[in-house]
Amino acid sequence: MIFSFSRLNLYRQCPYRFYNKYILGKEEPVTKPLALGKAVHQSIDDIINGFSHEEAVMNGYAAAGFHEELMHQEISNLVERAPVRPNMGKTEVYFKLPLSERHNAPEIQGYIDLVSPDGAITDWKTNRSIYGVKDNKQLALYAWAISQEIDIDRVEGILYFLRFRKEKGKIFSKEEMEEARRWALDTADEINERLELLEIMPKGTDRLFPTKPSRQCGHCPFAGHCILENMIVIPPG
Template sequence: MIFSFSRLNLYESCPYRFFKKYVLGYEEPTTLPLALGKAVHKAIEDKINGVQHREAILNGLIEAEFHPEVTAEDVSFLVSRSNAKPGMGKTEIHFILPLDDTEDAPMLQGYIDLVFNKGMAITDWKTNRVPYHVLDNHQVGLYAWAMNKLYLVPYVVGTLYFLRFKKKSSHCFMPADMEKARLWALGLANEINERMELYGMIPEEATRIFPSKPSSHCKHCPFAKECLRTFVTI
């Protein structure tokens, strides 16, 4: 399995939801926030790459597969708040890197929305309705670590840009910050691999190997009812 921040974060939030989605392969419905995020990210990417605003919005709607709750007006509004300009940087930079130097190291991949200043600055656009601090999770720290590996830069200024509020949260990630994020990812990836191996030996113990972790996230989880039925009987 190739890991990503979102996969690791989901596992940390709830091992059982991770198991259902990434081990058993159950598809989750495309929610409005997810579809809107896809549309807006695509449209911003296009604008930076020189596409006119109207066409960029249409491409965003196509990217979201014309989700019935995603409107052109909402996408246009959020994109206009990004101040995206042609040529402001490289978009959707994809990376796949080993999390350590061992032969069988877990692999981490990601897509960075915007990279500029020769890899020393990155931005991730957010359509969230609630902003948060860039250090509240390890996403940007991992992206900074990837920039350090790919561009050999000594530091990376990482920014979350919350479009609804035109609000930035930035931090200058030094090697110690990058290492903290890498160790978080490596620890979880190794734990998941160990549990996957255990599940392969005793699949009947899946719910004990990947237990649920009730939290506020449950109200958005498509497996919540099944989870309740499963774990109240254990």
Template sequence: MIFSFSRLKLYKQCPFRFYNKYILGKDEPMTQPLALGKAVHQAIDDKINGLSHEEAVLNGYAVAEFHDELKQHEISELVDRAPIQPHMGETEMYFKLPLADETIAPEIQGYIDLYSPDGVITDWKTNRISYDVTENKQLALYAWAISQIKNLETVEGVLYFLRYQKESSRAFTVDGMETARLWALEVAGEINKKLELLDILPHEYKKLFPAKPSRVCRHCPFAKECIKINHIATPLGV
């Protein structure tokens, strides 16, 4: 399995949801927030790469498959709040790197929304709630990836919350980036060990990938099935 920050985060949040989505391959429905995020990211990408605002927004709407609960003006308003200029950097920069030097080391991949020539990486957020860039390992891990690709010792990471035109930033040094790499390596290694055990003991899937009830259960498409299978007494709003 090739890992990503979102996969590692989901596993830490709830191993059972990770199991359903990434091991069983069950589809998760495209919700309005997901569709909006997808549309806005595409539109910002297109605008930076030279398209007009109107063309970029329409492309974003199309990429989100004209989701029933999505309005074109919502996309337009958020894109308009992004502090961007044409050709200001490389967009949707893809990376895939081993997390260690060993031949069988797990690999991680991802897309960086914007990489500027001055060594700054930016991640656009359409969230309704803002948070600090250090609240999770995403930007530190992306900074580590860029440091490997561009041979940099310091990378500035920026979360830009479009709704509020507010940013949270941090200059990641070698130590901070290394901490993120080691976290990803540890979590990926734990998942790989469990996958090996799952091959031998498939009936033990609930023990290997246990449910972790929390407030996010109400947004999980597998919640009702999970409550039944795992005999969870508290539905947590489901």
């Protein structure tokens, strides 16, 4: 399995949801927030790459499959809040890297929204709340990836919250990027070990990929099964 931050983070949030989505391959519905994020990201990328605002918004709307809950104006309003200009950097920069020098080490892949000529990275956020750069490992892990690609020891990472026109940034040191890499490696190794155990104990799913009740349960399509089969109580909030 090739990992991504979202896969690793979902496993840490709830191993059971990870198992259903990525091991069993159960589809999750495309919610409005997911569709909106995809539309806005595509639109911003297009503007940086020379498209007009209106062309970019229409391309974003199409990329989100013209999701029935999306409004053209909502996409446009969020895109207008992005501090972007044509040719300000490379967009949707793809990476795939081994997480260690170990033979058959797990690999991680991802897309970085924007990489500036000096190596700074930006991640556009359509969230309805603001959080800190260090609240999860995503930006530090992406910083590590770009440091490997262009061989630099310090990387500036920026989260830009479009709804609030608010920027949260940090310059990641080599040590901080290494910490994120080790988190990713440890998580990937744990997943692989549990998958190996599952082959030996095919009825051990509940122990190897247990439910982990949290406020995230309200957004999980598998929460109903948890409640009915495992008598899980979803925390309020």
